[in-house]
Amino acid sequence: MFNPKGNYIWRRSIQALFAIMVGLIGIQFIGFVQSVSDPNATLFKARPAGVEAFLPISALIAFKSWLTTGVFDRIHPAGLVIFLAAMSVSLLWKRAFCSWICPFGTLSEGLALLGQRIFKRKFMLPRWLDYGLRSLKYLILGFFIFFIFVLMDGVSAYAFLQTPYNMVADIKMLSFFTNMTWVGFSIIGGLIVLSVLIENFWCRYLCPYGALLGLLGMISPWKIRRAPETCISCTRCSVACPNRINVDKMPSVWSPECTGCLNCVRQCPVSNTLKFDLPKPFFSLTPKSLALCVVGLWVGMIGIAKLTGHWETSISMEMYRMLIPRLDQFSHF
Known part of the structure; x- marks a missing residue:
């Protein structure tokens, strides 16, 4: 049987590591925007490419553009790389991105x-609701x-990526929070209050990114698998599941709601009854x-992107200094 404390420590440690990284990226990005917005500045703070993780719609359009034109986005390349990394994690290990990495x-x-x-x-909502x-x-x-993917063709997708709005989408995002x-x-x-009352409210009901990763995770080869012959039907696995999956009634969990958190495995009192395994035990x-x-996988994909020049934006400091004073003029329409 898995060590319950070990499971908790490993996942919480990874979550904490990525949360700290996101915090440092945010601080660095604020410093970059402040330096590039100062007309008297001569030295600029580096822009952290990782901030593009918060531009999922731009990444989705860049993905469409790449598939149809063969051109990898140079405006927010890190956003596309992170999007591809999240999809790769889900294709292999369910929605593990959501429960191990996502801030x-x-x-x-x-x-x-x-x-x-x-x-x-x-607090739990009724099943029908x-x-x-x-x-x-x-x-x-x-x-x-x-x-x-239906209304926008490849040329239009590529053209959107080159618009001033997309170029400063990350800065407009920061402006939304600083001038809320x-x-x-x-x-x-309201979302914070609902998340306090109802477990995983945003992730469970509103996050389209999680919906996409959940659908991809359905074809993941690794799944939570239960051995019925040793299961004692204690239901501890189902009670522990943050996504309300009836693990105790399934030989294997196909649900797109499964995030691969392994909480169910951690709570199982019978050794080797629940495993995160391949179809044939291997x-x-x-x-x-x-x-x-x-x-x-995450570090490897980002490392390859950096080595091949698919990480840093092609937008120059001069372009940023020209666009930022006109920030309010740009919209997605």
Whole structure:
């Protein structure tokens, strides 16, 4: 049986590592924007390419452009690389990106734990309402897929990537948070409150990125697999699942909601009854080995992108200095 404490430590350590990295990227990006916005500055702080992880729509359009034109995006190349890395992780190990790497997933889990400590219980929506709300993220994903992959041709996708709006999309994102209106504050505040009350509210009901990765994860070769002959039907696995999957009733978990967090495996009291395994038992992934696989793939893909010149933006400092004063003039319409 897996070591419960070991499972907890490995996943929390990886989550903490990526959360710290995101924080450092945010601080560096703020410094970059401040330096490039100063008309008297002669030295500029480096722009962290990793900030492009927060431009998923731009990355999706860049993916469409790359597939149809063969041209890899040079405006936000890191965004496309991170998008490809997240899809690769999901194709192999379910939605492990969501439960091991994604900072929103980490924040969502933290808010849920806070709520459980405050209220001493988990709040759960009725099954009928839960199913209905879960469809929202797939509807949002469907909208973006239809708009980008059906209505937008390759030339249009490439042209969008070259627009001033896309060039400064990351800076406009920062401006949204630094100059937040009461509407934005109310929406974010509402999501925080709902995430405290209802476990994984954003990830479960509204995140189109998670919806896409969940669909890809359905064809992942590694899945949670249960040995019925040794299962004692204690239901501890299902209770531990943050996504309300009835693990105790399934020989293998195909659900797109499975994030590969291994909470169910950690709670199973019978050795080798639950495994994160291939169809034919060959190589089960423990928390340690899954952590090494996920981080190894992530670091490897980013390393290759850097070595091949597919990481840093082609936008010059002069272009940024010209575009930033006109930031309010650019829109996605």
